[in-house]
Amino acid sequence: MTSISNVSCFNEARRVAIFGGTHGNEMSGITLVNLWIKNGKEIQRKGVETKPFITNPRAVEKCTRYVDTDLNRAFTTENLSAPSGDDLPYEVKRAQQINEIFGPKGSPDAYDVIFDLHNTTSNMGCTLILESSKDHFNLQMMHYIKKAIAPDSCPVLLTEHPLLKYSTSRSVAKHPIGLEVGPQPQGVLRSNIFESMRVVLKHALDFIELFNEGLEFPPCSVDVFRVWDKMDYPRDTNGNIIAMVHPNLQDCDWEPLNPGDPMFQMFDGTTVRYEGVGTVYPTFINEAAYYEKQQAFVTTRRETLVAGAIKKA
Amino acid sequence: MEKRQVVLPTLSRVAVCGGTHGNELSGVYLVRERLKKKKVVEEEEHVSVVTVMSNPRAVQHCRRYTETDLNRCFTRATLSSPVTDKTPYEIVRSQELNSLLGPKGSPEATDLVCDLHNTTANMGLCFIAYSDRDWISLHIYRHLQRQMSGIPVRFLHFDLPLNEAYSLDSVGKHGFAIEIGPQAHGLVRSNILSAMQEGVQHMLDWVRLFNSGAQFEGGQVEVYTMVKNVDYPRDPETCGLTAAIHPQLQDRDFCLLRPNDPLFQTFSGETLKYKGTEALYPFFVNECAYYEKGIALSLARQRSVGIPSIRSEREGERGKFKSAAEEIEEEETEEEGSPIEMECEKQSGSL
Numbered sequence: 001m002t003s004i005s006n007v008s009c010f011n012e013a014r015r016v017a018i019f020g021g022t023h024g025n026e027m028s029g030i031t032l033v034n035l036w037i038k039n040g041k042e043i044q045r046k047g048v049e050t051k052p053f054i055t056n057p058r059a060v061e062k063c064t065r066y067v068d069t070d071l072n073r074a075f076t077t078e079n080l081s082a083p084s085g086d087d088l089p090y091e092v093k094r095a096q097q098i099n100e101i102f103g104p105k106g107s108p109d110a111y112d113v114i115f116d117l118h119n120t121t122s123n124m125g126c127t128l129i130l131e132s133s134k135d136h137f138n139l140q141m142m143h144y145i146k147k148a149i150a151p152d153s154c155p156v157l158l159t160e161h162p163l164l165k166y167s168t169s170r171s172v173a174k175h176p177i178g179l180e181v182g183p184q185p186q187g188v189l190r191s192n193i194f195e196s197m198r199v200v201l202k203h204a205l206d207f208i209e210l211f212n213e214g215l216e217f218p219p220c221s222v223d224v225f226r227v228w229d230k231m232d233y234p235r236d237t238n239g240n241i242i243a244m245v246h247p248n249l250q251d252c253d254w255e256p257l258n259p260g261d262p263m264f265q266m267f268d269g270t271t272v273r274y275e276g277v278g279t280v281y282p283t284f285i286n287e288a289a290y291y292e293k294q295q296a297f298v299t300t301r302r303e304t305l306v307a308g309a310i311k312k313a
Numbered sequence: 314m315e316k317r318q319v320v321l322p323t324l325s326r327v328a329v330c331g332g333t334h335g336n337e338l339s340g341v342y343l344v345r346e347r348l349k350k351k352k353v354v355e356e357e358e359h360v361s362v363v364t365v366m367s368n369p370r371a372v373q374h375c376r377r378y379t380e381t382d383l384n385r386c387f388t389r390a391t392l393s394s395p396v397t398d399k400t401p402y403e404i405v406r407s408q409e410l411n412s413l414l415g416p417k418g419s420p421e422a423t424d425l426v427c428d429l430h431n432t433t434a435n436m437g438l439c440f441i442a443y444s445d446r447d448w449i450s451l452h453i454y455r456h457l458q459r460q461m462s463g464i465p466v467r468f469l470h471f472d473l474p475l476n477e478a479y480s481l482d483s484v485g486k487h488g489f490a491i492e493i494g495p496q497a498h499g500l501v502r503s504n505i506l507s508a509m510q511e512g513v514q515h516m517l518d519w520v521r522l523f524n525s526g527a528q529f530e531g532g533q534v535e536v537y538t539m540v541k542n543v544d545y546p547r548d549p550e551t552c553g554l555t556a557a558i559h560p561q562l563q564d565r566d567f568c569l570l571r572p573n574d575p576l577f578q579t580f581s582g583e584t585l586k587y588k589g590t591e592a593l594y595p596f597f598v599n600e601c602a603y604y605e606k607g608i609a610l611s612l613a614r615q616r617s618v619g620i621p622s623i624r625s626e627r628e629g630e631r632g633k634f635k636s637a638a639e640e641i642e643e644e645e646t647e648e649e650g651s652p653i654e655m656e657c658e659k660q661s662g663s664l
Contacts, residue, residue: 185497
């Protein structure tokens with residue numbers, strides 16, 4: 001690890017948003033945000049304006065992931081710059097509204113930090129999602145959170161990938177952070193999952209408060225899992241799924257998958273094995289919402305990122 | 314203990330149904346695979362098995378239902394309601410299924426209807442039926458209990474008369490749902506699908522044995538009878554939840570809930586306790602689909618039920634023995650001081 005003597009200065013994180021209901025059936029975030037809209041005391045921090053916000057109210061009302069199209073894929077340049085009109089899908093219109101309130105994406109007026117709260121049916125624990133390996137502010141925050149909740153773990157998923165990265169609702173902010181907590185069925189609220197998400201957010205907001213007060217955070221390294229590839233289910237000629245995640249792989253998010261390890265179990269009982277080169281770390285294993293996205297699980301590779309020292313400008 | 318033997322008509326037509334809720338995928342996949350491999354109707358020596366995808370539209374959209382819950386559409390009233398072009402899809406479909414597998418309550422009805430479901434609750438494998446005296450259902454239950462070691466097998470009884478019975482399985486002369494959890498809706502877990510495949514196989518094996526004349530000894534089985542539903546605490550203005558199932562109750566279906574045991578945890582961290590006076594067995598704890606029905610969990614009493622030895626009618630015996638319904642009627646007038654509780658509270662609501 002090279003020693004970095006420069007300290008990167010970032011502007012104070014003055015405007016912070018907490019998004020819930022980007023997917024209308026992911027209940028922890030919806031419940032927390034509604035709680036904080038009613039009484040925001042828990043999320044208040046000195047010098048920070050924290051705004052809880054339900055991003056997809058129509059989907060929340062119907063307790064469905066989305067109404068017309070996945071909001072968390074809708075923040076593309078094309079969508080955000082499309083001429084507004086009634087014939088646009090609901091979520092595209094919503095993305096434009098969100099971009100107006102919390103962005104514009106990529107501009108100096110955008111919100112400093114957005115936390116986007118999600119649940120997954122996968123056994124991912126409390127996963128933090130990082131979009132850029134160069135975001136030292138976020139890396140330092142994630143390092144802080146990981147230390148604070150130890151010995152419980154908080155894996156970091158880095159979604160920086162030329163093809164597989166997608167345009168999230170949080171991407172409107174300068175520092176977007178995804179929080180993905182599971183396993184929890186869609187439409188269900190589990191106490192333990194709800195509390196875990198709440199604790200992680202508490203530490204995240206504490207970090208921001210400390211940063212804004214002028215604390216300097218020394219260089220640190222953060223172990224991350226970088227998205228590598230996605231694996232679909234075996235399908236028949238009609239596109240129907242003909243196998244399921246193998247019992248040896250089910251619930252084993254973040255554990256090594258080696259070439260030759262069981263991956264799928266066909267309905268006739270035969271085993272399909274992983275034939276990649278080298279060990280990967282699968283995640284989003286058996287996420288219900290990804291059946292339609294042709295994704296049984298995502299493979300990742302381990303990497304250590306180094307964040308330089310940071311302090312408030 | 315039952316000492317007599319009961320003789321019942323053979324089960325010549327059996328239906329295996331899946332996708333009654335389109336996002337309960339074990340049944341959907343099981344039915345799809347059966348339809349792929351075999352004909353829709355399998356004619357075998359001892360039984361004809363019909364495989365049915367109950368709600369194809371909901372399956373296509375991977376939703377529980379499209380307009381209304383299909384598995385609440387099988388009451389007499391709904392089955393006989395006139396159909397217009399405003400009639401919800403699922404009501405039209407329930408009448409189609411009643412023609413195919415019923416008519417409910419008639420001599421033409423399918424002998425046995427088995428409807429496959431999943432739940433997000435940690436319920437293992439549960440038979441769900443309207444009678445605790447249907448010897449066919451109870452013998453099949455006991456058979457699965459003996460054959461299946463990897464998953465708990467239980468029998469849940471909802472005490473409703475046939476006219477009010479609202480689910481698909483009530484269309485057959487005999488019927489039950491097989492409910493397996495925990496599994497999130499919209500996905501397939503290999504262990505859950507394997508359990509369902511195994512359960513269906515054992516059920517069909519039992520039917521073949523029964524139809525071929527085998528005798529099944531009597532005995533005692535444990536049955537859970539539904540007593541009441543309990544809703545979440547809700548905000549009086551918005552009706553939104555103000556608490557979740559307590560961590561000490563979550564996943565503890567069929568573990569006795571005693572007065573003052575933790576029931577809910579509010580979002581401010583307070584524990585709300587079970588205020589009932591009777592210790593009962595919780596089930597459907599945190600079932601996703603029941604939030605909209607105002608049910609956080611249901612509660613049941615457990616008791617032991619004696620089942621008689623049974624066998625099927627032989628060739629020359631047709632019509633010689635009483636029907637199952639007549640047997641039950643006679644039994645009810647004979648028994649005195651029966652421990653069987655006929656009264657069931659079905660109120661939903663507060664602790």
